[in-house]
Amino acid sequence: MLRKGIALAAFGLAILAAPAALAAGGAAPVKHVEFSFEGPFGKFDQAQLQRGYKVYREVCSACHSMNLMSFRNLGQKGGPFFDPKYPNPNDNPYVKSIAAEYQIKDIDSETGDVIERPGTSADRFPSPFPNEPAARASNGGAMPPDLSVMAKARHHGPQYIYSLLTGYQDPPAGLKVGVGQHYNPFMAGDVTASWSGPHDKVPPGGFIAMAPPLAAGQVTFDDGTKSTLENQAKDVAAFLTWASEPKMQERKAFGMAAMIYLLIFAGLLYVSYRKIWKNVAH
Amino acid sequence: MSGHSNYEPKTGIERWLDVRLPVVRLAYDSIIDFPTPKNLNYWWTFGGILAVCLGIQLVTGIVLAMHYVPHVDHAFASVERIMRDVNYGWLIRYMHANGASMFFIAVYIHMFRGLYYGSYKAPREVLWILGCVIYLLMMATAFMGYVLPWGQMSFHGAVVITNLFGALPIVGEAITTWLWGGFAVDNPTLNRFFSLHFLLPFMIAGVVGLHIWALHVPGNNNPTGVNVKSKEDTVPFHPYYTVKDGFAIVVFMIMFATFVFYNPNALGHADNYIPANPLVTPAHIVPEWYFLPFYAILRAVPDKLGGVILMFGAIAVMFVLPWLDTSKVRSMRYRPTAKLYFFIFVLACLILGYCGGKLPDDHVIPGLSTFTLIDADLNSFVWLSRFAALYYFAYFLVVLPVLGLTETPLPQPESISAPVLSHPANAPAGAAASPEKRG
Amino acid sequence: MRPQTKGSFKVADTVVGANPDTHAAGDDPNRRDFIHIAAAVAAGGAVASLAWPFIDQMNPSGDTLALASVEFDLTKVELGQQVVIKWRGKPLFIRKRTGAEIAAAIKDDTADLRDPQTDEERHKPGKAEWLVVIGTCTHLGCVPTFGGGDFGGWFCPCHGSHYDTSGRIRKGPAPKNLAVPDYAFLSDTKVKVG
Numbered sequence: 001m002l003r004k005g006i007a008l009a010a011f012g013l014a015i016l017a018a019p020a021a022l023a024a025g026g027a028a029p030v031k032h033v034e035f036s037f038e039g040p041f042g043k044f045d046q047a048q049l050q051r052g053y054k055v056y057r058e059v060c061s062a063c064h065s066m067n068l069m070s071f072r073n074l075g076q077k078g079g080p081f082f083d084p085k086y087p088n089p090n091d092n093p094y095v096k097s098i099a100a101e102y103q104i105k106d107i108d109s110e111t112g113d114v115i116e117r118p119g120t121s122a123d124r125f126p127s128p129f130p131n132e133p134a135a136r137a138s139n140g141g142a143m144p145p146d147l148s149v150m151a152k153a154r155h156h157g158p159q160y161i162y163s164l165l166t167g168y169q170d171p172p173a174g175l176k177v178g179v180g181q182h183y184n185p186f187m188a189g190d191v192t193a194s195w196s197g198p199h200d201k202v203p204p205g206g207f208i209a210m211a212p213p214l215a216a217g218q219v220t221f222d223d224g225t226k227s228t229l230e231n232q233a234k235d236v237a238a239f240l241t242w243a244s245e246p247k248m249q250e251r252k253a254f255g256m257a258a259m260i261y262l263l264i265f266a267g268l269l270y271v272s273y274r275k276i277w278k279n280v281a282h
Numbered sequence: 283m284s285g286h287s288n289y290e291p292k293t294g295i296e297r298w299l300d301v302r303l304p305v306v307r308l309a310y311d312s313i314i315d316f317p318t319p320k321n322l323n324y325w326w327t328f329g330g331i332l333a334v335c336l337g338i339q340l341v342t343g344i345v346l347a348m349h350y351v352p353h354v355d356h357a358f359a360s361v362e363r364i365m366r367d368v369n370y371g372w373l374i375r376y377m378h379a380n381g382a383s384m385f386f387i388a389v390y391i392h393m394f395r396g397l398y399y400g401s402y403k404a405p406r407e408v409l410w411i412l413g414c415v416i417y418l419l420m421m422a423t424a425f426m427g428y429v430l431p432w433g434q435m436s437f438h439g440a441v442v443i444t445n446l447f448g449a450l451p452i453v454g455e456a457i458t459t460w461l462w463g464g465f466a467v468d469n470p471t472l473n474r475f476f477s478l479h480f481l482l483p484f485m486i487a488g489v490v491g492l493h494i495w496a497l498h499v500p501g502n503n504n505p506t507g508v509n510v511k512s513k514e515d516t517v518p519f520h521p522y523y524t525v526k527d528g529f530a531i532v533v534f535m536i537m538f539a540t541f542v543f544y545n546p547n548a549l550g551h552a553d554n555y556i557p558a559n560p561l562v563t564p565a566h567i568v569p570e571w572y573f574l575p576f577y578a579i580l581r582a583v584p585d586k587l588g589g590v591i592l593m594f595g596a597i598a599v600m601f602v603l604p605w606l607d608t609s610k611v612r613s614m615r616y617r618p619t620a621k622l623y624f625f626i627f628v629l630a631c632l633i634l635g636y637c638g639g640k641l642p643d644d645h646v647i648p649g650l651s652t653f654t655l656i657d658a659d660l661n662s663f664v665w666l667s668r669f670a671a672l673y674y675f676a677y678f679l680v681v682l683p684v685l686g687l688t689e690t691p692l693p694q695p696e697s698i699s700a701p702v703l704s705h706p707a708n709a710p711a712g713a714a715a716s717p718e719k720r721g
Numbered sequence: 722m723r724p725q726t727k728g729s730f731k732v733a734d735t736v737v738g739a740n741p742d743t744h745a746a747g748d749d750p751n752r753r754d755f756i757h758i759a760a761a762v763a764a765g766g767a768v769a770s771l772a773w774p775f776i777d778q779m780n781p782s783g784d785t786l787a788l789a790s791v792e793f794d795l796t797k798v799e800l801g802q803q804v805v806i807k808w809r810g811k812p813l814f815i816r817k818r819t820g821a822e823i824a825a826a827i828k829d830d831t832a833d834l835r836d837p838q839t840d841e842e843r844h845k846p847g848k849a850e851w852l853v854v855i856g857t858c859t860h861l862g863c864v865p866t867f868g869g870g871d872f873g874g875w876f877c878p879c880h881g882s883h884y885d886t887s888g889r890i891r892k893g894p895a896p897k898n899l900a901v902p903d904y905a906f907l908s909d910t911k912v913k914v915g
Binding site for chain 3: 341345348349363366367368369370371373374521525528
């Protein structure tokens with residue numbers, strides 16, 4: 001009977017394996033890079049999240065919004081600036097000071113005028129552009145995507161972000177790159193139309209409007225971490241992963257308890273089942 | 283629900299209620315005392331697993347509806363708000379999203395079990411057809427539910443599926459406009475899909491009630507396919523099958539929990555975390571995995587109407603299955619030839635599912651170009667789907683009708699209790715009874 | 722789970738000795754019962770522990786809690802005026818009381834009060850002119866209006882509750898004084914409520 005159960009589980013997995021094999025495209029396979037949050041016991045590295053936030057704030061946020069993020073999120077459990085002294089992230093003084101550095105558009109409650117006031121922890125990250133056409137106009141017609149759930153919106157999200165940011169390279173000879181475009185082998189797309197080389201050797205990847213955003217030394221890390229391109233890319237990938245799935249640690253911890261419980265429960269039921277059926281010939 | 287009841291009200295209140303509304307008697311007769319063949323294997327536990335799946339989807343769905351905003355400007359953000367800000371929202375939403383996949387895994391196993399053991403044959407035709415109705419309702423519900431997060435896959439999936447109706451001659455365009463409530467998939471579409479996504483599960487629950495009723499009239503089929511002959515063949519449902527189903531349900535929950543807690547997005551598409559954009563279609567648009575076999579059939583036909591007809595035909599043919607299979611022997615245990623064709627059928631379904639997730643013109647064997655037949659290379663997924671789809675229909679329309687008339691089944695046991703003493707697989711010749719012809 | 726005998730074989734498992742089993746310990750009825758009970762308890766525990774997330778999801782969410790405290794600039798309030806702001810979805814009265822109002826409130830400290838409280842207890846020390854109360858009637862939650870009623874304070878139009886200039890209930894069906902929320906002066910001109 002147990003053998004059949006195993007066979008059954010294998011059958012289920014076989015069905016599931018089919019769609020998992022979908023990921024096929026023109027982009028090069030992502031670079032292999034390991035993160036602390038992978039695996040069933042994975043946890044975010046708070047120092048890394050802080051560095052990643054700094055990269056986002058000093059570089060990415062010039063063009064990319066994070067509309068789903070509020071300053072308070074930075075101080076919530078598992079976040080970059082979580083402080084056990086302030087379980088309510090709204091009271092976290094560091095988060096408040098970050099928020100206050102931003103000017104948030106608001107309406108004066110008495111005059112109705114559009115005003116700017118210092119941000120509070122409840123405010124969302126302000127967008128760099130007032131609307132989509134403005135964002136496009138400032139970026140050569142390309143819309144810098146919102147980064148709130150970027151790590152969930154791409155296959156192998158963290159690795160993809162890391163690969164894209166570190167993957168800029170000179171286009172191979174025979175590839176014509178348009179004005180305002182950059183070649184990146186990890187970008188989704190198809191460069192066949194711009195390729196004059198042999199047909200069976202079309203380079204992987206696509207064109208991206210974003211110029212290489214990171215360079216060594218661009219962001220100074222307060223904790224002394226060396227500011228290499230790779231470190232910046234890895235840290236911002238970790239930060240964006242946390243932002244995409246801020247409850248991931250909570251989820252995995254809950255899951256561990258649930259799995260242990262379910263396994264014990266299954267064991268008890270199996271023994272109970274064997275006892276009840278013991279004298280039934282079947 | 284039918285025949286003799288062994289329920290004896292013990293207390294005064296039970297006696298009082300039993301005369302007025304015999305609901306305790308109903309429960310007693312159908313889940314405590316219900317005589318169930320004692321030889322049911324683990325494939326029979328999926329009925330119970332499916333009931334749990336439906337319950338989980340209903341409870342999590344009602345909770346999600348408390349927080350979800352069915353508006354094109356807010357739907358995406360409201361789902362993310364559930365994941366970020368609502369207490370345990372991540373758990374509830376991931377249970378619901380993965381629960382849909384679990385529901386389909388279980389329902390497919392349940393259906394293949396019915397096909398293998400001939401559970402659709404007399405006197406269980408209505409039971410089978412009700413199951414097909416549930417499956418159709420499940421597909422409609424799952425499709426509309428997938429639209430609600432209003433990501434790229436939601437939106438363009440809705441566009442593609444609603445456009446299927448445009449294939450109908452004359453009325454096609456009017457029907458799609460009516461479905462959309464506009465000239466494209468937009469806010470009115472999202473609102474009605476939300477409303478229907480809330481309604482349909484209760485209709486499913488209603489049909490499940492009928493399905494269980496129809497099960498309790500003839501009673502369970504069993505792995506031998508032989509009718510229950512005496513009390514020796516059965517055990518009361520409780521505790522024998524409550525504990526066995528319970529164990530299977532918990533094992534199934536372990537698999538479910540693995541997805542929810544450790545790989546919650548594995549069964550979805552990354553593109554659906556990009557907010558819907560009517561101006562850009564994702565490069566590779568595929569439905570959820572459970573629709574892939576039908577999607578492959580749709581794409582196998584190089585004609586819009588033909589593809590739609592064949593796709594719906596693939597489901598419609600299941601409704602008439604009880605009258606297509608001419609064999610009087612229920613279980614394929616005793617039909618070695620049919621068993622072989624059955625496993626090829628399972629393989630064909632898996633192949634169709636695999637093809638549905640691939641680009642039609644991609645090569646099955648990488649790098650090998652053969653020759654172009656009609657519109658595509660023979661070594662392409664579109665041709666593989668065509669062969670598999672052909673087998674899919676041939677199994678129902680040719681194999682089962684013909685095989686029942688031509689094959690020689692193995693001897694079936696006299697009764698359910700008999701093969702306990704001598705399992706047919708290793709029974710000495712003559713130990714079991716001669717082939718029985720029983721309806 | 723009662724033992725039953727059906728036909729020639731034993732269906733249930735309690736009949737020790739019917740089965741020539743040497744593992745007598747395994748047939749100990751107590752242990753068998755324990756297993757079944759443990760399994761049933763585990764099932765109950767699973768349902769119960771999963772119930773909490775489904776209950777807790779209806780509690781205020783993270784973004785709602787984030788808006789639970791507001792800061793307010795007092796320079797916007799004139800003497801003898803009140804400003805109504807929305808706090809936790811409810812009106813909050815921030816009133817700058819005149820000397821006469823304060824005096825009337827103190828005079829009534831000794832009156833027959835339904836919910837006895839001195840005026841001193843209802844404002845921050847040394848800030849008698851600032852009265853901050855939640856603007857919902859303690860009867861059934863309507864919003865009282867200022868300037869009505871018999872005591873110069875608030876009057877609730879729904880069921881006729883009268884509050885004085887300290888927001889204390891004086892007449893009508895309401896049981897309690899208008900509630901004073903947790904608040905603090907961040908500076909002379911700024912309060913933080915919540």
